Amino acid sequence: MRVLLVEDEKDLAGIIKQGLEEHGYSVDMAHDGEEGLYMAENYPVDVIVLDIMLPIMSGLDILKTIRSNDINTPVIMLTAKDTVRDKIGGLDIGADDYLTKPFDFDELLARIRALLRRGGDIKESVIRIADMEIDTARHEVHREGKHLSLSAKEYALLEYLAYNKGHVVSRFDITEHIYNEEFDLDSNVVDVYINFLRKKVDKDFEQKLIHTVRGAGYILKGE
């Protein structure tokens, strides 16, 4: 999944970016309000982590602008102080969640997962498809109780399919939400990774869960 991080404190931003990437997210980063607004309006991100105090334009103004333009990407606001006024202001104009600095990184991860689930009908951090269980907090995958060993990229792809379970995702969606940085759009990298994933997820099991939808993309489902 793809996260936009708008944070002007570069050290903090670097630490958050690195941590998110270690947990399989692809991260776009902006260091001021203008750049943040541009990215929020133009990049297909799944969650926005938005600092309030920013140069050029505040996080609250960015949020107000994107919500008035019907961009409903989930937003977690970061604030330096636990000021009730900022909190109420942000929630009133469409923030989905709040974190007060300094925060525990695991808490940020948990809140991001909660917002990612909100879009679908997924209620907990373990996503189930037929006999498969994907633990999005631990990044562990089991089928019929057996542990499947996936690389970070294979896991990221499976998790993206799982958050969209029952819905077709196109190759374009996959490249935009997972492999954004080192990706060559003309390559068949998505198909290559789908094949890797099938070998680990489906090959040894009778019921296949990754399905190709000709001309459209892929879908993860139980039937």
Ligand code: CA
């Ligand atoms: Ca700031």
